[in-house]
Amino acid sequence: MYANYAGMTPIAAPVEEAMHATVVELATRGVGAIGTAIARREAARAKVAALVGVTAEEIGFVTNTTSGIRALALGIPWRRGDRVVIFAREFPANVTPWQRAADVFDLRLERLPIAPWHDDVPRGLAELEAVLRTGVRAVAVSAVQFQTGLRMPLAAISQLCRRWGALLVVDAIQAVGVVPLDMPALGIDALACGGHKWLGGVTGCGFVAIRADVAVRLRPLVAGWTSHGDPFGFLLRGPGLLRADAPIRARADMVEDGAFALAASAALDAAVDLLAQLGIPEIYGHVQRWHDLLEPVLVELGFKSLRAADPEARSGILSFRAPNGLNIVGLHERLGASGIGCAIPDGVLRFSPHWSNSPAEHAQIADALALALRPQS
Template sequence: MPSDSVAAFRAAEYGEHPVLHLDSASYGLFPRRTVAALHDLAERRNRGGSIGDVDLDRCLDRARRAAASLVAVDPSEISLVPNTTYGIHLGVGLVAAGPPGVIVVSEGEFPANVLPWMALESRGFEVRIVPLRDGLPDEEALRRAALESGVRALAVSAVQFNSGYRVELGALGEACRRGGTLFVVDAIQALGTLRLDAEALGIDVLATGAQKWLLSPWGSGFAWVPARHRERIVPPVVSWLAVEGGSAFSAAAGYALDYLGDGRRFEPATLGTQDYLGMALSIEGLMEVGLDSVRDHLRGLHAVVQEWAAGRDEVRVIGVADPERRGGILSLALPDPEGARLALEARDIAVAVRDGLLRISPHVHVTEEEMVRTVEALDDAVRR
């Protein structure tokens, strides 16, 4: 049974949808409060006149505070960025500030957390890809690599996009601390489904888009860079709003490149205010529900599918049995994943196929009854 907070949030924020959306790992559905806030800002803009720079700044400040609450950091250390890739580039900048060395990633990582590092190879860096073990990240090999001399950074996803496997960030972070290795985390498939304490986990740069489990607009996201690293990173975009006096909208003060002393120094100039207002509202809603309640609800939804899969020889759940090592994604290996996806689509159930796996990613708007309907449809698809 869902917790009272999940049930109340679903009743208040979601109505009936023509399609059962089980693809939050691609994008999440807006709560009603988010839709209302986006609509209200658009209406205010279209009335003409001035919304007011102070009002717009308040929207962005609200988004920074909401983001900070997710990862247990100070809002001044949050940078609003349009996607995970931009945030990963802050990690690239931090690593590039030091001497060349090795950057370690796992095989199977999403390209957004590999390609930016590969661009450093032209500057003398080496990207080492650690092979998977039994189809999952080899965490022991990653920990050993973080302790090696010459390894400058370890970059991982908190939750893998294809399997839903949740790595043990604390153990990796501890290895990085001991080895003097920078630890960069792509959190896009984790945040919104579980708790992360970025500082306690030993993370040096955290990056995420917000359009998935954070139920936010495309083009919204954030990065966290702790104050100890701030001065070491050259902002990837030189923004007129990232310097002292930039918000005065004037050329009279001259053109001094005096960066702000907080996370705004990394923000890429004019931001999509409506996107970040939406992000703030959605994150606030999830925090009201409670991330522990969200996690428990998703485990209950997963259990419906896991129980069905256990009775089918031709279906296998990917990952490990321990629910603590799974994010919001449940992936299945089955004979014809694309055929199964199309069969579900024909019954107005949306899932995805990633790396040959059927990926199911429900969220707070989904009920256990709807998951039962999903496995009934899956059963029909597999029997064909």
């Protein structure tokens, strides 16, 4: 029983087949494989765009969430002393790039507490607005908090950002693929998302989505040779095309800086096909029913559920705080030995099932917990 999609997806058979086909093509044709791979990546671009409600021109492929956020954090045309809002207890992928940008561009980071967003959203919004009204260039937040599974009220946050002239940059890796996320409807300016969790791909290919009017204002600080217009012309179409002055594309794919992960891109394409067939609202409903069945099992055993009371604030993640005195590392090991795949990020017990999980699994988890919690002799 595997319920750790918030960690990494075990890849589905069609995804494995897509990767295998790419590897076979590479083994037999070398660089000749690249044409098919580029076509497949363009297909993935359109599908990923549809998944988050933007156009294909607003998608750029990156290695992982971090590289996407880094391109955004370094690409904003900062002025010295600009301020950026980040939040406490965020996954570090959405912290380190902002710290680096702060270091390089002499910015000030304002770290807001996350606690109010769990039990008092109006207070969270009021705290955010109090900082925004004093002048902030960007707000960086995860769509879903990696530890607790809290889904942030992005529409309300973006309204405040609009009102006070701040960009909203979202780490979307714990949402896209399991939680419906319509970027224009939520008012998100840019997001970054790795491919190896809820999307169902593998490490090495994720994406950024950047609103067209935001992309034209970015400075392409992490650009490389494939970020220019017509990057392949000099390799394919004869002499005279090797130039160093072609402009860098002023759209999301400026972040595509060099040779890309061919097999990982093919994997993402196949993975997004699967999600589209199943439908994100249907997947989300399925996962919530799974959570509904498991939650009381753990509460009965004395665990505290961290699931949001507001259904709109729920996600694919269901986490629990263990009863006082319980060794969570030991419990996780014993659950693993019983074949239960879950995680313990910063000490909470986290389950994150996806479309392939069966609602009946709560019984198996209950048995494994009973065994794991038995006093050790």
